[in-house]
Amino acid sequence: MGQKILFEKIHIPGIKTYDVYRENGGYASVEKALKMNPDDITEEVKTSGLRGRGGAGFPVGLKWSFIDKKSGNPRHLVCNADESEPGTFKDRYLMEYIPHLLIEGMITSSFALGANLSYIYIRGEYMWVFKTLERAIKEAYAAGWLGKNIKGSGYDLDLHVHCGGGAYICGEETALIESLEGKRGNPRIKPPFPAVKGLWQNPTVVNNVESIATVPWILLNSGEDYAKIGLGRSTGTKLFSVSGHVKKPGVYEIEMGMTVDEFMNSDEYCGGMIDDRPLKGLIPGGSSVPILPQHLIFKTANGEDRLMTYESLADGGFATGSSLGSGGFIVYNDTACIVRNTWNFSRFYHHESCGQCSPCREGTGWMEKILWRIENGQGTEEDIDVLWSIQAKIEGNTICPLGDAAAWPVAAAIRHFRDEFEYHIRFPEKIKKRDHFVNEPFEKVKHLLNTVTI
Amino acid sequence: MKVTIDGIELEVEPGTTVLQAARMIGGDVVPPAMCYYSKLKDTGGNCRACLVEVSKGSEADPRPMPKMMPSCKTGVMDGMEVKVKTSDRALDARKAVTEFLLINHPLDCPVCDQAGECDLQNLSFKHGLEKTRFKEEKRTFEPENIGDKIQLHMNRCILCYRCVHTAEQVCGSRNHGVLNRGDHAQISTYVSAAIDHEMSGNMIDVCPVGALTDKTFRFKSRVWFNKPFDAHRNCDKCCGKTTLWMFGNEIQRVTARKDEFHEVEEFICNECRFDHKEVSDWVIEGPRKFEKWSVINQSNYTRKMDTVKIDTEKHILEGRDQDRKKISMTEVPYKNTENS
Numbered sequence: 001m002g003q004k005i006l007f008e009k010i011h012i013p014g015i016k017t018y019d020v021y022r023e024n025g026g027y028a029s030v031e032k033a034l035k036m037n038p039d040d041i042t043e044e045v046k047t048s049g050l051r052g053r054g055g056a057g058f059p060v061g062l063k064w065s066f067i068d069k070k071s072g073n074p075r076h077l078v079c080n081a082d083e084s085e086p087g088t089f090k091d092r093y094l095m096e097y098i099p100h101l102l103i104e105g106m107i108t109s110s111f112a113l114g115a116n117l118s119y120i121y122i123r124g125e126y127m128w129v130f131k132t133l134e135r136a137i138k139e140a141y142a143a144g145w146l147g148k149n150i151k152g153s154g155y156d157l158d159l160h161v162h163c164g165g166g167a168y169i170c171g172e173e174t175a176l177i178e179s180l181e182g183k184r185g186n187p188r189i190k191p192p193f194p195a196v197k198g199l200w201q202n203p204t205v206v207n208n209v210e211s212i213a214t215v216p217w218i219l220l221n222s223g224e225d226y227a228k229i230g231l232g233r234s235t236g237t238k239l240f241s242v243s244g245h246v247k248k249p250g251v252y253e254i255e256m257g258m259t260v261d262e263f264m265n266s267d268e269y270c271g272g273m274i275d276d277r278p279l280k281g282l283i284p285g286g287s288s289v290p291i292l293p294q295h296l297i298f299k300t301a302n303g304e305d306r307l308m309t310y311e312s313l314a315d316g317g318f319a320t321g322s323s324l325g326s327g328g329f330i331v332y333n334d335t336a337c338i339v340r341n342t343w344n345f346s347r348f349y350h351h352e353s354c355g356q357c358s359p360c361r362e363g364t365g366w367m368e369k370i371l372w373r374i375e376n377g378q379g380t381e382e383d384i385d386v387l388w389s390i391q392a393k394i395e396g397n398t399i400c401p402l403g404d405a406a407a408w409p410v411a412a413a414i415r416h417f418r419d420e421f422e423y424h425i426r427f428p429e430k431i432k433k434r435d436h437f438v439n440e441p442f443e444k445v446k447h448l449l450n451t452v453t454i
Numbered sequence: 455m456k457v458t459i460d461g462i463e464l465e466v467e468p469g470t471t472v473l474q475a476a477r478m479i480g481g482d483v484v485p486p487a488m489c490y491y492s493k494l495k496d497t498g499g500n501c502r503a504c505l506v507e508v509s510k511g512s513e514a515d516p517r518p519m520p521k522m523m524p525s526c527k528t529g530v531m532d533g534m535e536v537k538v539k540t541s542d543r544a545l546d547a548r549k550a551v552t553e554f555l556l557i558n559h560p561l562d563c564p565v566c567d568q569a570g571e572c573d574l575q576n577l578s579f580k581h582g583l584e585k586t587r588f589k590e591e592k593r594t595f596e597p598e599n600i601g602d603k604i605q606l607h608m609n610r611c612i613l614c615y616r617c618v619h620t621a622e623q624v625c626g627s628r629n630h631g632v633l634n635r636g637d638h639a640q641i642s643t644y645v646s647a648a649i650d651h652e653m654s655g656n657m658i659d660v661c662p663v664g665a666l667t668d669k670t671f672r673f674k675s676r677v678w679f680n681k682p683f684d685a686h687r688n689c690d691k692c693c694g695k696t697t698l699w700m701f702g703n704e705i706q707r708v709t710a711r712k713d714e715f716h717e718v719e720e721f722i723c724n725e726c727r728f729d730h731k732e733v734s735d736w737v738i739e740g741p742r743k744f745e746k747w748s749v750i751n752q753s754n755y756t757r758k759m760d761t762v763k764i765d766t767e768k769h770i771l772e773g774r775d776q777d778r779k780k781i782s783m784t785e786v787p788y789k790n791t792e793n794s
Contacts, residue, residue, distance in 0.1 A: 355639030
């Protein structure tokens with residue numbers, strides 16, 4: 001059993017309610033924080049080495065220190081709970097089962113930033129979680145943890161939950177801010193960064209749910225204690241939402257630094273492959289990060305053990321590694337069709353592109369259409385090369401990272417599973433049956449690629 | 455502040471963007487801009503046609519920027535070095551953007567009213583591929599009536615957001631905008647409203663492609679058959695300074711005056727644009743000049759023409775000499791004479 005920080009109290013019956021949460025030591029961090037100097041809290045978070053859990057992994061303390069406190073404008077903290085990436089569903093667990101932890105984190109973090117008005121921007125589809133949070137906030141107001149003059153400290157904080165309209169792009173921080181302002185959820189061009197000009201042109205910090213929910217623990221214990229957990233620059237614990245062909249899908253909290261092998265095969269966590277079929281691929285950080293082929297999952301290209309850390313999962317760049325991303329751990333066995341899977345992701349990104357900048361708007365649609373043709377047995381030889389060229393043209397040329405998120409899965413699929421694409425193109429009759437790779441795993445039909453020449 | 459663009463050093467004011475600095479230099483160094491419009495606030499950054507490579511961030515932080523930067527939104531830092539036409543990455547990105555923009559843009563230049571003054575036409579002429587790699591079906595939209603003055607052809611729209619910014623900033627009221635997401639995104643009016651503001655005609659001028667065209671000029675003529683004249687009238691709504699597009703003595707179209715970057719100098723009102731089509735309404739200042747390479751210039755009668763000199767006699771004599779050689783064929787003996 002590793003150290004639990006976020007899931008420490010999640011199994012206590014009735015922890016959703018304020019009374020039970022308070023009995024179990026809830027809101028202690030707020031009591032402590034209100035007696036502290038706000039800048040010391042930021043220093044503590046800096047010491048902890050906590051990195052943003054939304055996907056980019058930017059150090060949280062550093063992000064807080066960028067906030068413009070000199071301008072005299074009101075500051076805001078916005079919690080990014082717009083969790084819409086395929087394969088990622090960890091924040092939902094926290095908010096649904098222990099909502100007061102997030103609220104506690106919001107209060108301590110807002111105090112550290114000197115924010116008097118904070119928001120939780122939640123995904124529109126999480127309506128029941130939205131209601132849970134609203135109830136919890138009401139309880140917190142009633143108990144005097146929110147509102148004017150919190151517990152006699154002279155600090156005021158108002159907290160609102162805002163329900164998004166159901167757009168994936170609103171998880172991008174500047175698009176989230178636009179959406180919160182009541183506009184179309186289009187990302188803004190940075191700079192200026194939100195820490196200087198964010199919500200209503202005021203200095204704003206946008207943090208993920210998991211990042212904010214970790215702050216109370218750091219404050220109650222210490223930044224140093226937090227930094228002791230984990231490995232190297234990947235400090236602390238991390239939630240992983242496991243889905244796909246494993247025996248025990250779900251959300252797990254692990255100390256960073258565990259090997260991928262242990263995480264996947266130990267009974268405490270994923271419990272190994274379902275039906276004991278062979279492993280084919282792994283996406284370690286949600287659909288936007290590149291897929292890893294079988295031979296690169298447990299070992300890095302250098303032959304070292306692949307660990308559950310930011311650095312190890314990204315080892316060797318995208319040619320041999322991937323990224324920790326938001327922790328959406330998706331496992332595929334040999335019956336999975338990578339082309340169909342890539343098409344499905346591409347369909348998602350095409351649907352969710354905001355349409356503001358041309359490479360993303362046009363490119364995602366183009367990729368989806370080509371992948372659809374290949375998947376349905378209508379692909380041609382040059383399609384793979386065209387796909388490769390399109391993804392290279394989208395990546396890095398867009399306003400926000402959605403373009404990259406759309407390009408990387410396609411690039412990785414072609415890089416590691418090009419023969420599957422070729423199989424789709426060269427044996428359309430087999431592909432059209434639609435049950436390809438389910439009854440005939442690719443390993444068994446792969447030899448056809450070598451025997452038949454066109 | 456000092457900035458170097460393609461090796462050319464320049465002093466600029468703080469707050470200048472890379473694109474503005476490049477425009478000060480002019481010529482080939484200027485990156486193309488499909489969505490940026492200097493006369494409107496907050497434009498730019500959408501089309502990505504103006505991507506440049508920043509090879510040196512600034513004097514304080516000389517690291518190159520890892521990503522390609524949109525020059526219209528990137529502020530100049532002291533000591534910054536920028537590559538526009540000397541960077542292969544920038545040229546590749548521009549090619550890519552051109553290809554992306556043309557994916558869903560129909561190549562109907564032969565029937566499009568914007569042909570000849572279309573920014574996308576110029577962009578693809580300079581940076582486009584010879585043939586398309588896009589085999590799929592293009593996106594299409596149902597025709598929509600947005601008012602009696604402006605024709606919306608949504609299929610041609612490249613979603614530059616210029617008209618939306620114009621409506622907000624010049625008209626002061628906006629009843630149209632962008633609906634939907636991704637490549638389904640479209641310009642449309644909210645709940646079938648009509649665009650009827652007295653400055654709304656400027657949307658036609660700011661549109662870089664043929665998505666918004668003048669209903670009073672539609673299919674009347676090709677722009678290169680018209681002769682543009684600068685003219686003015688007293689107008690209490692706008693500056694009254696316009697360009698008249700004449701065919702003989704007929705005013706076929708009135709537009710605002712555009713500068714070398716195809717941006718209007720001053721916005722004009724709908725009354726000047728649509729209601730005054732008589733020569734007597736205007737004080738004509740003289741012919742308007744356009745860039746040398748502009749298609750409109752092809753019919754420009756104001757430029758000095760080269761004298762054509764035809765050396766008829768010389769050419770004829772040359773020909774005769776050649777013919778004589780062919781006919782005489784001195785090397786070939788005339789065999790038939792022996793037999794006859």
